[in-house]
Amino acid sequence: MQKIKILLAEDDENLGMLLREYLIVKSYDADWFINGEKAYKSFIKTHYDLCILDVMMPVKDGYTLAKEIRLTNAEIPIIFLTAKSLKEDIIEGFKAGADDYICKPFSMEELLFRVEAVIRRTRKDAAGIQQSEYKIGDYVFSPNTQLLRYGNTEHKLTTKESDLLKLLCANKNMILDRNFALKTIWVDDNYFNARSMDVYIAKLRKYLKEDPRVQIINVHGKGFKLIES
Amino acid sequence: MQKIKILLAEDDENLGMLLREYLIVKSYDADWFINGEKAYKSFIKTHYDLCILDVMMPVKDGYTLAKEIRLTNAEIPIIFLTAKSLKEDIIEGFKAGADDYICKPFSMEELLFRVEAVIRRTRKDAAGIQQSEYKIGDYVFSPNTQLLRYGNTEHKLTTKESDLLKLLCANKNMILDRNFALKTIWVDDNYFNARSMDVYIAKLRKYLKEDPRVQIINVHGKGFKLIES
DNA sequence: GTGAGCTTTTAACAATCTTTAACAGTTCTT
DNA sequence: AAGAACTGTTAAAGATTGTTAAAAGCTCAC
Known part of the structure; x- marks a missing residue:
């Protein structure tokens, strides 16, 4: 090696x-x-x-x-x-x-x-360990095409939505640090971008609400966690 | 410990x-x-x-x-x-x-x-090895989802509540050292964080009061102990 | 260039989480 | 027994997050 x-x-x-x-x-x-x-x-x-x-x-x-x-x-x-x-x-x-x-x-x-x-x-x-498809409960998410499938309905995500969901998926069941996410997606981690991120979290929650086993939970002062139970 | x-x-x-x-x-x-x-x-x-x-x-x-x-x-x-x-x-x-x-x-x-x-x-x-579910008397606690179930009622815990209960569970029937808990969850173990922890202990006691066999008792000057009798 | 249609940010307010304060009660020390 | 240190509990203040909607940016066909 x-x-x-x-x-x-x-x-x-x-x-x-x-x-x-x-x-x-x-x-x-x-x-x-x-x-x-x-x-x-x-x-x-x-x-x-x-x-x-x-x-x-x-x-x-x-x-x-x-x-x-x-x-x-x-x-x-x-x-x-x-x-x-x-x-x-x-x-x-x-x-x-x-x-x-x-x-x-x-x-x-x-x-x-x-x-x-x-x-x-x-x-x-x-290493290409980077997934081309993530399974999130009953959802299937393709970062490349920015498509989120649930059953036979497909929803096209915006770039920011997709980027954020991808980060959450890459850290499934672990805390996605707020500042890390901001730095990687928004580059600058100021107050407004942080609020913007919150708005996107709300959007993602809406998209993911069909499967109750899938949740994005907040870890106060730290970040967010995508969990699948 | x-x-x-x-x-x-x-x-x-x-x-x-x-x-x-x-x-x-x-x-x-x-x-x-x-x-x-x-x-x-x-x-x-x-x-x-x-x-x-x-x-x-x-x-x-x-x-x-x-x-x-x-x-x-x-x-x-x-x-x-x-x-x-x-x-x-x-x-x-x-x-x-x-x-x-x-x-x-x-x-x-x-x-x-x-x-x-x-x-x-x-x-x-x-921190790798950890339970995904703890049974506490008639309660079931899932640290991942931060949910505390009693019968068919479910209560969503906050991050701090969940973290503290998890530590107590990991040390069930043993003393959870106060400073250890503070350093693990609050990072800094000062007076105010210690008081904050006391507040959370009070909250957890409230959540766990349905089952009288479950108790969080204080060990003066040492810490707390989650007991199930 | 310009406006329709989209994405993203900003604003505003509500809800929640955590810390701090305050006071009462307890346990230990001397 | 009295003072000191520690704990129990509740409520407030302070900080963060949830959510919706409006404003600002962007893209692309025309």
């Missing part, structure tokens, strides 16, 4: 080396670069599976680097390390195509957890 | 005692040992959930101890305390199987933060 190759861009020498060693010990294949410029040079001639980029770096900062990376590769997961927990920074990061971000100071645990989460996610997406 | 048991190995008497007291105040069950040798002796005959090891100790240093511990238990999380921020040391630590490290001097908050990060992860890993 191939080791997962990680590009690490971090200007703090201690932290950089430390992270590199930690990732290697955890059996990843990690390359560490001291600034965005050097990282980018390596990126364009090497295959990486994941990028961990510090936001504040001399020569070329993390956001700029991320944008350049995205021009070449729209798929590769990017995790930002940011010293400030300022909301603006984080939003900026997501616009640059981040999959996750970690605020310093962080624990190795936390980093590892997020790395693994990101990898699980992309694995699923890539 | 419930209290998380921590093995603490630290040769500095002041720091060791301080850490032990602090962890206990934060309602962990902490054993402190003055060197690696003594710590190991206790480790092999006691169940611990987490190890915090100082790197520099007489008789047996932290790395050696960690390696020995790993021979017995590959899973238990290990956090190193290291005086030097020398990279070599930390790298050595990771190789010995560390899950995280903390450089001295560190704040108690920092330690706690990392301890809790580690615990959260292992807790998630362990």
Whole structure:
């Protein structure tokens, strides 16, 4: 089995080396670069599976680097390390195509957890484990065609409806984190988008009301859970 | 049951005692040992959930101890305390199987933060095995659907109600430690959350009052016990 | 370009969930 | 026995979510 190759861009020498060693010990294949410029040079001639980029770096900062990376590769997961927990920074990061971000100071645990989460996610997406059809009680949902079938009646979903239902299905019987859903579907997780999401939840509930065993329940302050009992 | 048991190995008497007291105040069950040798002796005959090891100790240093511990238990999380921020040391630590490290001097908050990060992860890993239905006297409780049935009447519980009842059920006829419940459900175990929990206990008692054989009794200063007689 | 028909967001209000406050009762400590 | 700490219970305040409808955006044929 191939080791997962990680590009690490971090200007703090201690932290950089430390992270590199930690990732290697955890059996990843990690390359560490001291600034965005050097990282980018390596990126364009090497295959990486994941990028961990510090936001504040001399020569070329993390956001700029991320944008350049995205021009070449729209798929590769990017995790930002940011010293400030300022909301603006984080939003900026997501616009640059981040999959996750970690605020310093962080624990190795936390980093590892997020790395693994990101990898699980992309694995699923890539490996085609991504379902072309979900069975939800008596319903059948096809994300590709955005069709929801119940018996012989078919209902065409809108893009947002379909995206949200797909996320719920992918996390069936588990909590779909509100912010995660917002970040993946709406990109920006502000108040209005959150309300918009609530509206879509209400719509989906209406569509799914024929089968009482199917329910979308709210987990207060956390998110929603699609359950099939 | 419930209290998380921590093995603490630290040769500095002041720091060791301080850490032990602090962890206990934060309602962990902490054993402190003055060197690696003594710590190991206790480790092999006691169940611990987490190890915090100082790197520099007489008789047996932290790395050696960690390696020995790993021979017995590959899973238990290990956090190193290291005086030097020398990279070599930390790298050595990771190789010995560390899950995280903390450089001295560190704040108690920092330690706690990392301890809790580690615990959260292992807790998630362990949470796999769980019942889908509990019978409580004449009641039937389904944590997944958050439904509490009594005869043919069904009551939908809120998330917090359900989470708490689930913990009580998982520890039926045993004491559910107050702080354990708080940390599991409320994450932070402060005064207000404790009062909040009391409110929920009152609610659950109300829901369960139809069957007099079912009772939630308080164990003063310890927690609550769901009994079925 | 423009308007019909659709999708999505915003607004508004109702309902629900959780926390906080307040006070009464209990158990422990000294 | 009296004070301190802990628990029981109810109600309020605060926050989140449910739901519907109107407003704003978008698309595409004309």
